[in-house]
Amino acid sequence: MSHTHVHESQDQLKAALDTLKQTGVRITPQRHAILEFLVESMTHPTADDIYKALEGKFPNMSVATVYNNLRVFREVGLVKELTYGDTSSRFDFVTTEHYHVICEECGKIVDFHYPGLDEVEQLAAHVTGFKISHHRMEVYGTCAECSQKDLH
Amino acid sequence: MSHTHVHESQDQLKAALDTLKQTGVRITPQRHAILEFLVESMTHPTADDIYKALEGKFPNMSVATVYNNLRVFREVGLVKELTYGDTSSRFDFVTTEHYHVICEECGKIVDFHYPGLDEVEQLAAHVTGFKISHHRMEVYGTCAECSQKDLH
């Protein structure tokens, strides 16, 4: 992990904590830890992933606390909830807009930047009469590692 | 409902039954009814919607049967499973490629045709090294009816 990356994480965490302060949400040790984990984990964890990752630091923390706080974070716009085909939601710390590419074999999720598809939203609005607020897109396929494995 | 529409539904159902024959999947009364419902319903029903809709015709049908057969249909490519934020999956009979526009207030789902976003898939493949198979996109907003209601 590069130095700039570490600094970015710290800055993002600090900015997130500021957001909480400004919106009047208390910064508890659990909330701090959940946010920290979300910012630093390059994965897109489930609520249970987070719960397990923090049970060392907070042996008494309840699963409900994880869910409660993920909801709070979502409400103030700090995290996005991703609902894919698999059973449980995944949570993504919001930085810049991006899409996801998902490996259908191993489940890996890779961030993927692409200019916003404004044109699609406009056409949708025109055709359906909806007021459009946003969209989501995921691209599915097989990652390089799994493609390699499949050869053998 | 126009005459052509009825014919389309019948043709689609017949084609679906053919697919089942060709793939060696038995056509049971329950499967026939579930397929028929999926083809004719303009909605995007949940497993429970289907279960409830058919309990008149099949008072003894089990929920498991609905789930089992939706999985079978999905495996042979006749239906797509849509997983949105809400609790349960929705099932969409596969006709032509299309996207969905979803009302965030009432949950209505409207089909929306747009040329395939091949370019996005190509860029994703190039940037991530994935072999891309497909993508999904949903557009979210407020439908005309709910927009009207919001004014009052």
Add this chain to the structure above:
DNA sequence: TTATTACTTTATAATCTTTATAAACAGTGT
């Protein structure tokens, strides 16, 4: 036809994720 086999449905239980509830706890201000 009969026996055998594989597939399907039913009924039910189990699992898993998420939410609800109530009691205990912690921080803030009076």
Add this chain to the structure above:
DNA sequence: ACACTGTTTATAAAGATTATAAAGTAATAA
């Protein structure tokens, strides 16, 4: 110290989906 509000914990409940075993049904072969 006291009251007030928000938070966490522990636990139960809800809801969706899957697993299991028994019974039923269709297809096949002897």
